[in-house]
Amino acid sequence: MSLTRRSLIQSLAVTAGLFSLAMVMPRTVLAWAESAFRATAEPDAMQALFGDLPIEESDQVTIRMADIAENGAVVPVTLISTLSGTESISLFVENNPLPLVAQFMIMDGTEADISTRIRMEETSKVTAVVKVGDKLYSNSRVVSVTVGGCGV
DSSP, X not given: OOOOHHHHHHHHXXXXXXXXXXXXXXXXXXXXXXXXXXOSSHHHHHHHHHTTOOEEEOTTEEEEOOSEESOTTSEEEEEEEOSTTEEEEEEEETXXXXXXXXXXXXXXXXXXXXXXXXXXXXXXXXXXXXXXXXXXXXXXXXXXXXXXXXXX
Protein backbone atom coordinates (compact mmCIF):
# COMPACT_ATOMS: atom_id res chain seq x y z
CA MET A 1 0.00 0.00 0.00
CA SER A 2 1.47 3.30 -1.02
CA LEU A 3 1.27 6.37 1.19
CA THR A 4 -0.38 9.21 -0.71
CA ARG A 5 -0.47 12.83 0.26
CA ARG A 6 -4.19 12.57 0.98
CA SER A 7 -3.81 9.56 3.33
CA LEU A 8 -0.91 11.26 5.12
CA ILE A 9 -3.00 14.38 5.76
CA GLN A 10 -5.95 12.27 6.95
CA SER A 11 -3.69 10.33 9.34
CA LEU A 12 -2.21 13.53 10.73
CA ALA A 13 -5.69 15.02 11.23
CA VAL A 14 -6.91 11.92 13.08
CA THR A 15 -3.76 11.87 15.24
CA ALA A 16 -4.13 15.56 16.08
CA GLY A 17 -7.80 15.04 16.98
CA LEU A 18 -7.01 12.11 19.27
CA PHE A 19 -4.19 14.04 20.90
CA SER A 20 -6.49 17.02 21.52
CA LEU A 21 -9.13 14.73 23.03
CA ALA A 22 -6.52 13.13 25.30
CA MET A 23 -5.45 16.57 26.55
CA VAL A 24 -9.04 17.60 27.38
CA MET A 25 -10.14 14.35 29.05
CA PRO A 26 -8.16 14.66 32.34
CA ARG A 27 -9.59 18.12 32.95
CA THR A 28 -13.10 16.81 32.34
CA VAL A 29 -12.64 13.79 34.59
CA LEU A 30 -11.00 15.67 37.47
CA ALA A 31 -13.18 18.80 37.38
CA TRP A 32 -15.84 17.31 39.68
CA ALA A 33 -13.73 17.88 42.84
CA GLU A 34 -12.31 21.27 41.87
CA SER A 35 -14.31 23.32 44.38
CA ALA A 36 -13.30 20.97 47.21
CA PHE A 37 -9.62 21.27 46.31
CA ARG A 38 -9.89 25.08 46.15
CA ALA A 39 -11.69 25.46 49.51
CA THR A 40 -9.63 27.34 52.11
CA ALA A 41 -11.32 25.89 55.21
CA GLU A 42 -11.60 22.20 56.10
CA PRO A 43 -15.40 22.25 56.72
CA ASP A 44 -15.93 23.94 53.33
CA ALA A 45 -13.77 21.34 51.57
CA MET A 46 -15.66 18.49 53.25
CA GLN A 47 -19.01 20.09 52.37
CA ALA A 48 -17.96 20.49 48.72
CA LEU A 49 -16.75 16.90 48.53
CA PHE A 50 -19.35 15.02 50.59
CA GLY A 51 -22.35 17.32 50.93
CA ASP A 52 -24.34 16.83 54.14
CA LEU A 53 -23.45 13.17 54.74
CA PRO A 54 -22.62 12.60 58.42
CA ILE A 55 -19.07 11.47 59.21
CA GLU A 56 -18.65 8.73 61.81
CA GLU A 57 -15.38 8.16 63.72
CA SER A 58 -13.96 4.67 63.05
CA ASP A 59 -10.93 2.71 64.22
CA GLN A 60 -11.03 0.85 60.88
CA VAL A 61 -9.56 3.97 59.27
CA THR A 62 -5.84 4.20 60.06
CA ILE A 63 -3.42 7.08 59.53
CA ARG A 64 0.21 6.09 59.90
CA MET A 65 2.63 8.99 60.17
CA ALA A 66 5.20 10.35 62.58
CA ASP A 67 3.97 12.42 65.53
CA ILE A 68 6.62 15.03 64.69
CA ALA A 69 7.41 15.99 61.09
CA GLU A 70 10.86 17.57 60.96
CA ASN A 71 10.25 19.04 57.52
CA GLY A 72 6.71 19.97 56.53
CA ALA A 73 7.67 19.97 52.84
CA VAL A 74 7.87 16.17 52.81
CA VAL A 75 5.71 14.31 55.31
CA PRO A 76 5.26 10.56 54.68
CA VAL A 77 1.77 9.23 55.37
CA THR A 78 0.05 5.86 54.96
CA LEU A 79 -3.74 5.58 54.85
CA ILE A 80 -5.42 2.23 55.45
CA SER A 81 -9.11 1.32 55.46
CA THR A 82 -10.19 -2.15 56.55
CA LEU A 83 -13.82 -1.28 55.81
CA SER A 84 -15.35 -3.57 53.19
CA GLY A 85 -16.43 -1.72 50.04
CA THR A 86 -14.16 1.32 50.44
CA GLU A 87 -14.74 3.60 47.44
CA SER A 88 -12.42 6.51 48.26
CA ILE A 89 -10.05 7.90 50.87
CA SER A 90 -9.71 11.67 51.24
CA LEU A 91 -6.97 13.35 53.25
CA PHE A 92 -7.37 16.73 54.95
CA VAL A 93 -4.80 18.87 56.79
CA GLU A 94 -6.75 21.39 58.86
CA ASN A 95 -4.21 24.27 58.99
CA ASN A 96 -3.00 24.09 55.38
CA PRO A 97 -3.96 26.98 53.06
CA LEU A 98 -5.90 24.38 51.01
CA PRO A 99 -6.95 21.66 53.48
CA LEU A 100 -7.97 18.93 51.00
CA VAL A 101 -4.57 17.41 50.26
CA ALA A 102 -5.56 14.32 48.26
CA GLN A 103 -8.39 12.04 47.28
CA PHE A 104 -7.78 8.46 46.20
CA MET A 105 -10.41 6.43 44.35
CA ILE A 106 -10.28 2.75 45.36
CA MET A 107 -11.26 0.18 42.73
CA ASP A 108 -13.66 -2.53 43.85
CA GLY A 109 -11.81 -5.61 45.11
CA THR A 110 -8.52 -3.85 45.90
CA GLU A 111 -6.95 -3.19 49.27
CA ALA A 112 -7.36 0.35 50.53
CA ASP A 113 -3.72 0.88 51.56
CA ILE A 114 -2.05 4.02 50.23
CA SER A 115 1.34 5.55 50.98
CA THR A 116 2.29 9.01 49.81
CA ARG A 117 4.03 12.21 50.91
CA ILE A 118 2.22 15.44 51.68
CA ARG A 119 3.07 19.04 52.58
CA MET A 120 2.08 20.60 55.87
CA GLU A 121 2.40 24.29 56.63
CA GLU A 122 2.30 23.96 60.42
CA THR A 123 1.29 21.69 63.30
CA SER A 124 -2.19 20.50 62.46
CA LYS A 125 -4.89 17.88 62.73
CA VAL A 126 -4.70 15.39 59.86
CA THR A 127 -7.98 13.66 58.97
CA ALA A 128 -8.67 10.73 56.66
CA VAL A 129 -12.25 10.28 55.45
CA VAL A 130 -13.31 6.98 53.87
CA LYS A 131 -16.41 6.70 51.71
CA VAL A 132 -18.27 3.37 51.75
CA GLY A 133 -21.52 3.54 49.79
CA ASP A 134 -23.53 6.42 51.28
CA LYS A 135 -21.58 6.42 54.56
CA LEU A 136 -18.46 8.28 55.64
CA TYR A 137 -15.95 7.14 58.25
CA SER A 138 -12.95 9.06 59.54
CA ASN A 139 -10.00 9.09 61.89
CA SER A 140 -7.72 11.97 62.87
CA ARG A 141 -4.43 12.68 64.55
CA VAL A 142 -2.39 15.75 65.37
CA VAL A 143 1.04 16.03 63.78
CA SER A 144 3.63 18.58 64.92
CA VAL A 145 5.70 20.30 62.23
CA THR A 146 9.07 21.84 63.09
CA VAL A 147 9.76 23.48 59.68
CA GLY A 148 6.77 24.52 57.54
CA GLY A 149 6.44 23.18 54.03
CA CYS A 150 3.73 25.03 52.13
CA GLY A 151 4.01 28.66 53.08
CA VAL A 152 2.51 31.05 50.61
